[in-house]
Amino acid sequence: MSETFAVPTRCGKCDGCAIHHRAICIGAMPQEIAELNRISHLRDYARGQVILGQGEETSIVGNVVSGVVKLMTSTIGGQQQIVGLLFPSDFFGRIFRDMSRFSYEAATDVTLCCMNRPAFETFLSSHPQVERELLRSKLDELDSAREWISVVGGHTTMQRVATFIYILSRRAGNRKYSDGTSRGPIISVPINRRDMAAYLGTTPETLSRNIHALSRRKVLRIIDARHFELLNEAELMRQAGWSREDLENITTFGI
Amino acid sequence: MSETFAVPTRCGKCDGCAIHHRAICIGAMPQEIAELNRISHLRDYARGQVILGQGEETSIVGNVVSGVVKLMTSTIGGQQQIVGLLFPSDFFGRIFRDMSRFSYEAATDVTLCCMNRPAFETFLSSHPQVERELLRSKLDELDSAREWISVVGGHTTMQRVATFIYILSRRAGNRKYSDGTSRGPIISVPINRRDMAAYLGTTPETLSRNIHALSRRKVLRIIDARHFELLNEAELMRQAGWSREDLENITTFGI
DNA sequence: CGCTCATTTGACAGAAATCAAAAGCGGTGG
DNA sequence: CCACCGCTTTTGATTTCTGTCAAATGAGCG
Numbered sequence A, B: 001m002s003e004t005f006a007v008p009t010r011c012g013k014c015d016g017c018a019i020h021h022r023a024i025c026i027g028a029m030p031q032e033i034a035e036l037n038r039i040s041h042l043r044d045y046a047r048g049q050v051i052l053g054q055g056e057e058t059s060i061v062g063n064v065v066s067g068v069v070k071l072m073t074s075t076i077g078g079q080q081q082i083v084g085l086l087f088p089s090d091f092f093g094r095i096f097r098d099m100s101r102f103s104y105e106a107a108t109d110v111t112l113c114c115m116n117r118p119a120f121e122t123f124l125s126s127h128p129q130v131e132r133e134l135l136r137s138k139l140d141e142l143d144s145a146r147e148w149i150s151v152v153g154g155h156t157t158m159q160r161v162a163t164f165i166y167i168l169s170r171r172a173g174n175r176k177y178s179d180g181t182s183r184g185p186i187i188s189v190p191i192n193r194r195d196m197a198a199y200l201g202t203t204p205e206t207l208s209r210n211i212h213a214l215s216r217r218k219v220l221r222i223i224d225a226r227h228f229e230l231l232n233e234a235e236l237m238r239q240a241g242w243s244r245e246d247l248e249n250i251t252t253f254g255i
Numbered sequence C: 001c002g003c004t005c006a007t008t009t010g011a012c013a014g015a016a017a018t019c020a021a022a023a024g025c026g027g028t029g030g
Numbered sequence D: 001c002c003a004c005c006g007c008t009t010t011t012g013a014t015t016t017c018t019g020t021c022a023a024a025t026g027a028g029c030g
Helices: A030-039 A117-125 A130-156 A157-170 A193-200 A204-216 A233-240 A242-248 B030-041 B117-125 B128-154 B157-170 B193-200 B204-216 B233-240 B246-247
Strands: A007-010 A040-045 A048-050 A060-066 A069-074 A080-086 A103-106 A111-118 A187-188 A220-224 A227-230 B007-009 B041-046 B050-052 B060-064 B069-074 B078-088 B103-106 B108-117 B186-188 B220-224 B227-230
Touching: A007 B227, A030 A040, A030 A111, A030 A117, A030 A242, A060 A117, A060 B204, A069 A193, A080 A193, A080 B128, A111 A117, A117 A130, A130 A157, A130 B069, A130 B078, A130 B128, A130 B193, A157 A187, A157 A193, A157 A233, A187 A193, A193 A204, A193 B128, A204 A220, A220 B050, B007 B220, B030 B108, B030 B117, B041 B220, B060 B117, B078 B128, B108 B117, B117 B128, B128 B157, B157 B193, B157 B204, B193 B204, B204 B220
Parallel strands: none
Antiparallel strands: A007 A040, A040 A111, A048 A103, A060 A111, A069 A080, A069 A103, A187 A227, A220 A227, B007 B041, B041 B108, B050 B103, B060 B108, B069 B078, B069 B103, B186 B227, B220 B227
């Protein structure tokens, strides 16, 4: 893991931002964008760095610009449980509360658009449209979190694994086709097996067995631990235990 | 199950409302309360009645006044998974979206303070303080949902059962001491075993075995299926796999 | 009392965690 | 370039736990 430390950098213009059309900015007028621009700055974190610790003061909030952030709890035995993954355009941090109940850590190298929390809260007060947009997105997140509860709470391990891989396959940037040597879309897994197992509520061993079972059944081809080629999407969905309609409704699954 | 149908009744005065000091009304000024009063009405549902179906148009929203509402998904096999429980003062329904991703059903006989969804959304637009209060409560719900993900995703069945019982023991009205014949607080379970199992991601059989295991270990005394006497809180917490500090932080667990 | 439904108990098969070890992979330094 | 080291991932063997099926018990009710 590279041990570079976070390097604060000034954001260029929000217009050039990769996620400005998806993040909270969509509720903002040009003048508001400029105001957000003033209180925000880009910051890079290396994989493994703690962005915000559990129980720490929540001084910054913002959006993921690139990379994946994991949201986790530390349990009594030091065992870590992942309760959510944040992808580009997702909001991180906790407004209206001094302490974070979770820790935010960089699952990959990430770039974040950071804002001072009190400054952002002040901004919200005077910009009801943006606040409403934030409320909408939090309501969606809440729905997604509950969908995930239904997955981890009521399904077999294979169903959870297949659901997770299916969701990964639908995320933007994960359906790149390779140079023609492969037939299916390439799924890239942004986190390691231990984190993936922690998110799916199982162990790395059981997870590995399930992935290889999918491989034996020709659902996917394992290129390496972080890359699969999807060979049979219909069968993947069947393994996930969802109907086609259900799955199409959960594009934004909160991960 | 009694098969009475929902009976619309006019709300008396919000002042006399059992939950007005806890529900979203706390962000509202007297004049706003009056306005809410105009668009809301009390409605009773018998246990088992569907308040809002999955995929149905979300025409009403509101607060639970008494009883317990379960939030559930129906999976492909007809199996039902409970993703949340709503207690008095909790908000139900889904604003800013036409279809509910979950169904809301009465787990017990319930009384709801109902409002027309569009009317409530219009009210929100002109009352930013209430909207902000709603945002705050949704952020808390989101934290709670994620805490629950960490429970169902990373713990054994016994840990989930113990966690749930511990949380029940902390809920207001659940720590009544009886007439002196008992030594510990009395925990009343508001839902039946099947719902409890569905919420904990297990089966009624396994749940029953775990509860009776706690009884054998003198952690609690089973008075009847819906009432336990808590004999050893420290051991219950140990079984739940949480540290004392962790547990004290999760009073409002989203259940 | 007899009915229905909820809960508990028992027996068993299957799934997953655990323990242990091997294989793969990336970096470092000789 | 290669050997070595630490880490991740995979595989194997075994034990434990949980779901399933089946049946008994218990509670509420007309």
